[in-house]
Amino acid sequence: REQGKSKRCHSVQRFAQHFNIVWLDPNIKESDETSRNSLARFRTIADATNIFNDPDQFIDYITRPRSEKLFLVVSDTFARSIFPRIHKVVQVDSIYVFDNNQPSNARWNQEWSKVKGTATQFDTLCNLLKLRSRQCEDNFASTSVVPSANVTGTSSDELDPSFMYSQILKEILLDVDYNSKAKNEFVKLCREQFSADKDELKVIDEFEQYYPYPSHSKELDQDPSPIWWYTRDCFLYVMLNKALRTLDIEKIIKMGFFIRDIHRQIEEIHLELQLREPLEVYRGQGMIADEFEKLKNNKGGLLSFNNFLSTSMDRDTAKSFAYLAQSDPNMTAILFQMSVDPSGIFAVLGKDISFYDEKE
Structure with missing residues (x-):
């Protein structure tokens, strides 16, 4: 080992990234049974939920330094006045406009890229949040990188x-x-x-x-x-x-x-499967820019994913997942291209999965 240099495994995105829902609505009250039920639904999607009736208190909360990602639910009543003040906040991952009284005519996502959806029904809103939560889980999959000098002869x-x-x-x-x-x-x-x-x-x-x-x-x-x-x-x-x-x-x-x-x-x-040749597969996702730099600085190293890794044999399908990260200035869109050794343990899925269009 060279003096002063520690050859260690670099863990990438293994921190406990949390996803919190912050809801701004003039009519939401924790004392109200309907509101309590709504908050309970949110807590099944994210790690925590916070509610606000006052826009200034809402902005003060979301602009504080924090590590967790925020999913914002904003009443249509406040949307136009508050979006310019919150859209560039780094920790804001996505914004959803919710008004259960009437549909909004404004096309918010054309002007504000972090607006991922609008809803007039609470079930629709929850489905949008679940979808985003799943996308974030894919992006923050725990991975570790063993530098190339450590792949062989590394002690525990x-x-x-x-x-x-x-x-x-x-x-x-x-x-x-x-x-x-x-x-x-x-x-x-x-x-x-x-x-x-x-x-x-x-x-x-x-x-x-x-x-x-x-x-x-x-x-x-x-x-x-x-x-x-x-x-x-x-x-x-x-x-x-x-x-x-x-x-x-x-x-x-x-x-x-x-x-x-x-x-x-x-x-x-x-x-x-009885495969004899390597299988070419792809995976699209987002990665925090700093962690992507660590990945680039360890070319030739061993990359370990701490989950069941889903990939696609269709390059365009994988690219579509990578594109989802492009709207986040803190993320780098990545397309992994992998050559899978036939002797490895993997499965090509078809009838075994609950959907059929991703060639997984």
């Missing part, structure tokens, strides 16, 4: 602890024999976390009834496999990836049976 004391913990935890989770109690405890946790979200509670009921695979469900589109559940547009995807991103050990252990089942299904599909 030179690696970042979070990198080692994730590897050890993976080995433990895949080796545990789970019983029905594991699923029951996880379902209980989900019902507590999503108690205010009727749509997710319905999905949780389905998960309890039809998992594990095969379940021969008549209510669902097909026999739902672990990968089908993971790719379904529901609580499982975000919940699992957030736990992996933040190294939430308690939730990771609760979901251990599900992680193991996904891994085993990937192994089963891989055995059926």
Whole structure:
């Protein structure tokens, strides 16, 4: 080792990035039952929720130095006067205009790029926020970079602890024999976390009834496999990836049976592929500019993703995900091009997933 130089694993985007919803509306009151129910729904989507009736207090709050990303919900009443004051705030990720009385005629997103949607129905608003939350989870997937000088001959004391913990935890989770109690405890946790979200509670009921695979469900589109559940547009995807991103050990252990089942299904599909040549795949996402610089400075190193990595065989599909990051001045849009060794453990998905148009 050269004197004064530490050869360590650089962890990229492994910090506990939080997503908070901040709501500005002249009529919202925590004492009102409808408002309380709305806030409870928001808390199933983001890490925290704050409400304001006064625009100045709202602006004072969101302009304070903070690490978390903010999803802003702004009443149409305040939108025109407040957008010029908040649009360039760095920590503001996205803005949504909400007015449950009448649709707005203003095309806000043409003038303000951070405006990602408008809604007159609360369910529509929640769906928009869920979609953005999922996109952010993809962008903030926990990754680690081992510099090229360290890829071979690296001792354990030179690696970042979070990198080692994730590897050890993976080995433990895949080796545990789970019983029905594991699923029951996880379902209980989900019902507590999503108690205010009727749509997710319905999905949780389905998960309890039809998992594990095969379940021969008549209510669902097909026999739902672990990968089908993971790719379904529901609580499982975000919940699992957030736990992996933040190294939430308690939730990771609760979901251990599900992680193991996904891994085993990937192994089963891989055995059926019989590929002999490397497979070219792509992944589009956003990355914080500073972390992208670290990535560029470690060319030839080992890049490790701490989750089930989704890619596409279609370059244009992957590019469309990268383009989503271009509206954020703090993010760099990245298109990964990967050559997958046939001996690696991966799966080419088709009927196993809940959607068919991404060639995953």
